Amino acid sequence: MSVLVYTENWDGKFKKLSFELVSYAAGVAKMTGNSVTAVSVGKVDESELKKLGDYGASKVISVSSDNLTVLDSQAYTSVIADVASKERSKVIVIANNNTGKAIAPRLSVRLRAGVGSGVSKLPVNLNPFTVYKRTYSGNAFAHLVIKSDVKILTLAQNSFDLVTSQNAAVIENVSVSIDGSLVKTVVTNVEKQTGKMLLTDADIVVSGGRGMKSPDNWGPLVELADLLGGATACSRPVSDEGWRPHGEHTGQTGKIIAPNLYVAVGISGATQHLAGISSSKYIVAINSDKDAPIFEVAQYGIVGDAMRILPKLVEAVKDIKR
Amino acid sequence: MKILVCISNVPDTTTKIKFAEGNTSIDTTGIQWVINPWDELSLTRALELKDDASSGIKSVTVVHVGPATSEPTIRKALAIGADDAVRVNSESLDAYYTAAQIAEVVKKEQFDIIFCGIESSDFNGSTVGGMVAEFLNIPSVSAVSGIVVENGRPVLTREIDGGKETVTVTAPFVAIVQKGIAKEPRIAAMRGIMMARTKPVKLFEPVAIEPLTQVQEFEKPTPRAACKFIDAENPRQLIELLQNEAKVI
Numbered sequence: 001m002s003v004l005v006y007t008e009n010w011d012g013k014f015k016k017l018s019f020e021l022v023s024y025a026a027g028v029a030k031m032t033g034n035s036v037t038a039v040s041v042g043k044v045d046e047s048e049l050k051k052l053g054d055y056g057a058s059k060v061i062s063v064s065s066d067n068l069t070v071l072d073s074q075a076y077t078s079v080i081a082d083v084a085s086k087e088r089s090k091v092i093v094i095a096n097n098n099t100g101k102a103i104a105p106r107l108s109v110r111l112r113a114g115v116g117s118g119v120s121k122l123p124v125n126l127n128p129f130t131v132y133k134r135t136y137s138g139n140a141f142a143h144l145v146i147k148s149d150v151k152i153l154t155l156a157q158n159s160f161d162l163v164t165s166q167n168a169a170v171i172e173n174v175s176v177s178i179d180g181s182l183v184k185t186v187v188t189n190v191e192k193q194t195g196k197m198l199l200t201d202a203d204i205v206v207s208g209g210r211g212m213k214s215p216d217n218w219g220p221l222v223e224l225a226d227l228l229g230g231a232t233a234c235s236r237p238v239s240d241e242g243w244r245p246h247g248e249h250t251g252q253t254g255k256i257i258a259p260n261l262y263v264a265v266g267i268s269g270a271t272q273h274l275a276g277i278s279s280s281k282y283i284v285a286i287n288s289d290k291d292a293p294i295f296e297v298a299q300y301g302i303v304g305d306a307m308r309i310l311p312k313l314v315e316a317v318k319d320i321k322r
Numbered sequence: 323m324k325i326l327v328c329i330s331n332v333p334d335t336t337t338k339i340k341f342a343e344g345n346t347s348i349d350t351t352g353i354q355w356v357i358n359p360w361d362e363l364s365l366t367r368a369l370e371l372k373d374d375a376s377s378g379i380k381s382v383t384v385v386h387v388g389p390a391t392s393e394p395t396i397r398k399a400l401a402i403g404a405d406d407a408v409r410v411n412s413e414s415l416d417a418y419y420t421a422a423q424i425a426e427v428v429k430k431e432q433f434d435i436i437f438c439g440i441e442s443s444d445f446n447g448s449t450v451g452g453m454v455a456e457f458l459n460i461p462s463v464s465a466v467s468g469i470v471v472e473n474g475r476p477v478l479t480r481e482i483d484g485g486k487e488t489v490t491v492t493a494p495f496v497a498i499v500q501k502g503i504a505k506e507p508r509i510a511a512m513r514g515i516m517m518a519r520t521k522p523v524k525l526f527e528p529v530a531i532e533p534l535t536q537v538q539e540f541e542k543p544t545p546r547a548a549c550k551f552i553d554a555e556n557p558r559q560l561i562e563l564l565q566n567e568a569k570v571i
Contacts, residue, residue, distance in 0.1 A: 010483065070487075071482075072461075073452065073455070073461065073462050073463070073464065074461060074462075077456070096448070097483075098464060098465040098481060098482065098483070101440070101448045101449075101452070101464050101465070101498070102452065102462070102463075102464035102465070102498075103452075104448075104449065104452070105417070105421075105448070105449035105450070105451065105452025105453040105456065106452045106453070106455065106456040106462065108418065108449065108452075108453060108456075108534070109418070109421070109453050109456035109457055110456060112534070113534070114416075114418065114534030114535040115417065115418075115447065115449050115534075115535070116535070117446070117447045117448055117449060118446055118447075118448075128538075130538060133446075134446055135444065135445055135446055135537075135540070136333075136339045136348075136443070136444055136446075137335070137443050137444075137446060138543065139337075139338075139339040139543070140339045140341070140348070140540050140541065140542060140543070141540070141541050141542075141543060142537045142538075142539070142540050142541075143537070143538040143539045143540075143541070144535055144536070144537055144538070145535065145536045145537075145538050146534065146535050147533075147534055147535065147536065148534045154448075184461040184491050184492050184495075185461060185463065185489055185491050186489065186490045186491065187487045187488065187489055188477075188488045188489070188490060189487065189488035190482075190485065190486075190487050190488075191485045191486050191487075192482070192484055192485030193484050193485055194484070196484065198483055198484050200483070203570075204570070204571065228571055246501070246502060249501070252335060252359070252443060253359055253360070253500075253501045254501055260570045261564065261568070261570040261571065270336075271335060271336050272335050272336075275335075275443075278543070281570070282564070282568050282570050283546075284560065284564070285549070295549045296546075296549070297546055298546075298549045299546065299547060299549060299550060299568070300549065300550050300551075300552060300560055300563060300564070300568075301549040301550070301551050301552070302551070302552045302553075302554050302557055302560060303551065303554060304554030305554075308554075309554060309557045312557045312558065313557050313558075313560065313561060315558075316557065316558040316560075316561040316562075317561055317571075319558075320561060320565060320571075
């Protein structure tokens with residue numbers, strides 16, 4: 001019996017999210033008196049697989065197959081379900097990202113396993129198995145009891161601290177043959193931006209709202225994000241107006257993020273926007289309206305004109321980086 | 323081709339959530355119920371596809387799992403333009419239960435494309451769509467931000483980290499839909515509201531399924547510490563606090 005964790009890779013590499021997942025699985029394993037088995041799908045070098053041991057995986061099952069190059073939710077579900085059954089896993093940990101959302105629900109039905117989705121903390125109780133889960137888009141949290149024998153937990157990105165361990169993970173290479181005709185998803189074209197930090201991966205996010213007044217005013221905001229090693233984001237009206245790309249929209253219907261630092265510039269803080277950013281560790285608000293709701297969730301605030309404040313912040317950051 | 327759009331009703335997204343006594347459910351007093359935002363966008367896109375005669379989409383049906391009190395949500399979907407509806411006469415006990423009910427409807431009524439919103443704004447589970455597909459053993463495509471029909475074949479846009487993919491898949495399938503699928507939700511016109519009154523709503527009794535999860539208790543998010551204000555004339559102080567107090571830069 002082990003806690004199983006599915007560790008997705010990006011072109012053969014893991015990222016912080018992968019290690020957060022293993023750290024979380026290790027936390028659950030410690031509570032339940034089990035070990036952690038990680039399952040990786042696709043071509044990943046042994047040295048990379050070994051890194052999962054540094055966060056608590058005792059065993060890493062590396063599955064390769066010629067027919068698993070594109071994400072096909074049915075094929076991936078079959079592979080992970082087989083590993084889970086062989087390992088007799090009672091808890092399966094998956095990321096609450098696009099891939100996880102494609103696989104976890106199918107796995108749930110396949111294994112008759114209840115899902116606790118978007119968890120950010122270790123289970124609050126083992127008997128009954130209870131997790132703490134975000135609901136009402138961050139306006140409430142639920143203690144959710146999972147009654148099934150097998151449980152699936154999907155972990156919110158950037159919500160669980162890395163915990164290092166001294167495990168030397170055993171690598172087990174498994175080659176599976178999947179009938180190509182069973183893979184129903186055909187990808188005919190891929191458009192990908194390379195070299196740009198993903199908003200969901202960023203530790204620091206600088207975000208602009210309608211208070212930025214014009215798409216031409218974004219220069220100092222982007223510069224501040226770059227200097228801090230962060231990503232840029234925006235509110236919904238800004239992306240709807242076409243001032244910034246849709247991929248930057250954070251909020252209920254856009255991206256849901258949880259960086260260490262979220263700087264909201266000229267964003268009033270509508271409920272729908274807060275739904276996407278309320279899990280950030282620190283929120284800074286810069287807004288000309290002292291009554292803007294964003295100040296109710298911010299730890300630091302400046303009331304004033306963003307156009308005057310941003311250049312001064314840029315200068316101050318340059319000074320500390322010197 | 324026939325499209326099914328799964329719709330959930332949720333409190334208006336600006337609602338201040340309060341709990342009923344015992345904190346096991348929310349206090350529904352005064353709550354304005356709306357169609358879940360992603361479901362509303364799915365419905366809009368389904369109707370846009372149907373409007374284009376060359377798409378080969380013949381009908382758009384909505385399905386909802388809920389008691390008679392959620393009938394207004396169904397009428398609203400019909401007023402927006404859905405041809406007919408199915409209501410499964412039961413509270414939605416959990417995602418697994420709800421997905422199983424929807425799968426039964428699909429088995430009986432047969433659809434080619436099933437739209438599900440990526441999540442509901444109340445439970446934020448992101449699971450029903452994938453579960454429906456697995457119950458039916460048909461493909462599902464997640465994070466769908468676009469769909470067109472080319473030469474009678476649905477072509478989907480799927481969001482991936484830092485980009486997007488163009489995907490085709492064999493029908494019937496479940497498209498799990500997110501932002502981008504339609505620009506603005508379609509609004510019901512007066513004519514639509516009148517017509518909705520006479521459109522057929524089929525009633526299904528639920529099949530016996532044991533839910534796998536149950537909410538034991540709700541609680542409010544932990545309140546954050548009060549905001550510390552920094553003089554607009556001295557923004558440098560903010561950078562110092564972020565560096566030395568919060569230690570995040």
